Amino acid sequence: MFTSVDDVSARLAATGYLASPAVATTVFLADRLGKPLLVEGPAGVGKTELAKAVAEVAGARLVRLQCYEGVDESRALYEWNHAKQLLRISAGRDETWDETRTDIFSEEFLLTRPLLTAIRGDDPKVLLIDETDKADIEVEGLLLEVLSDFQVTVPELGTITATRRPFVVLTSNASRELSEALRRRCLFLHIGFPDEELERRIVRLKVPGLDAALAESVVRVVGALRAMDLRKVPSVAETIDWAHTLLALGADTLDETVVRDSMGVLLKHQDDVLKAAAKLDLDAV
């Protein structure tokens, strides 16, 4: 899919995703080695966005499995459409039970879910398994099976094997430690907060109307807040939100008043706001 690491960077950038060297290198390798990519990192650093950008670059369909507590096989893999099957049974055509049974366990009654969708068909796909850490540990067994062989067995239909393997991205906030076995299947990528230069470029790209000097100040202030011991430090998503807010407020430089009035966009906890105000010498907030 890619000719070099630089090629990855350039093509991701063309979709609006600015990759650090670590991100570009790992995406390049995931493609070359044909391995799933496990992306870990704090909220709002562009994990989900990366998968979308790769899909766009590859001209691939994005198939997304959003994990949550309680997600199970019937949501992740496939499920029989019971209601439709019952209707078909009670429609009671003139046929033997064996015939009926063969019929109701056919494609027509199968509800495919993301994992199955991703391995069927010949079109290129990116499978995004988002927030894997939110799912229960049992689901990992399922992922492991699918990601090892890229095949799924539906007892009534047989084994379905991918003719074309999807590019797989798993994301995690590390709220739960994923199992060793799953980690071993994957290339590992930690996305942390970007360095100043990269974050400036992200801000300029996402908020084009913002003055360059102001963008620089924005990134410096956010960097200072990240160095503090806060309950929740601002992420890239918050930096972008703050830049948008400043643009909307018509600010062309930072000063005490502007920062104080817009601080709520960056920090979500009142004690963090107080600490930051002290650090930034803002008068009583």
Add this chain to the structure above:
Amino acid sequence: MTAPSAGAVSDRLTGLVAALRAHGVRIGTGETVDAAQAVAALGLADRELLREGLAATLLHGTGQRQVFDPVFDLYFPRGVGGPDGESADREDLRERLASALASGDQALMAGLAAEAVDGLGGYGASPGSDGWSSYQTLDRLRPQTLLARVRDDIRARSGGPEFADRLLDDEIRRRIEVFRGLVAAEARRRVAERRGRDEIARRAVAPTADRVDFLFAGKAQLAELRRTVQPLARKLATRLAARRRRAARGSIDLRRTLRGSLSTGGVPMRPVLRRRRPARPELVLLCDVSGSVSGFSDFTMLLVQALHDQFSKVRVFAFVNRIDEVTGLLVHGAADPEGLGARIRAEATLTGWHGSSDYGVALGEFAERHENAVGPRTTVFVLGDARTNMSDPNLPALRHIAERARRTYWLNPEQRSQWGTGDSAAPAYAGLVDMHECRTARQLGTLVTRLLPV
């Protein structure tokens, strides 16, 4: 980096993997094969790409990176030998460092770190006793004293006063920290050329914070550990929630199952499980906060505080030779974890007429004055090394507490082989309650997941 031959590269890779394994990173053969493929795909021309590629294939978690980077620097060094040219003198180095810090130019800073170690860091003349010291380099160069000069330099270059300028000092300090790290890495590289990288990779690379012994952790390591409290607490909370869910699963709620089956034509497709909603358990912590074990008890208290909404009630008592409740201090202390220990020692009554730990007196005082804190729903944790300074361990007091409580555990930060040596009453106490060795944050995490009631 001078391009090594293919055989040399695979030797280095093997060495790198062995060194990482020695630091507890679990790497299988599959990963080693992937790493070799990564090297083939990326080539050797760009060292930073190689670093990222090897990290992606060999590592499985974020915490391993801080071990990986220094080890990588040893096996795939920036270069060989010292920098070309004669060694620079101190004033000239400081001059150039100031301007590199002002522009924040990392490549320049790395070059200067190499020159600094070469010119200022060498010691000893005879082979075998000579080497390169980052400590000596930094002591002679004193980069921290460049702050004012760098600040003036940046101010003079920039347009005019700016809001973000109030952050300047901190920003410069962070750059100086980066430079200190570069010097440390360079000194390790030079030493490794002398003594062999395998040995240096094992000895001179610090373990990850969660594997550092509480009892031997330095100030910086304790600070780093404190930063892991919130993420660790989040992780543990999810595990506790999972255990709680499993405990609550079980019997089928027939009425709700039938109601749910209406959508499937009366066929009960999805059994509905009855949810027990047991009252959340109560927790009592008795913590030795005397100097010898304070790193351990401070960390554990912060962790438990971060987990407090998992319990219906958490009460924390601290002692040295007298015991006092510190629950309130802890609740307010969450915002300022560094100051917690000092505040507890300043504001609570923990010592009588001498300053060393006395478990017997402290346990006795607890059993007498606070026994109502412990009831049939309470799990008690005692934290400490059980070193009583030769005084009476007062076993009846601990027995009394354990009889009132639902469960009682003792977490001991000392290595098990030390229990019972000298003034340690650990074996006597371990005869009454479950005592566990708990030397590192990693062990604590595992124990907490296993032992905390749900």
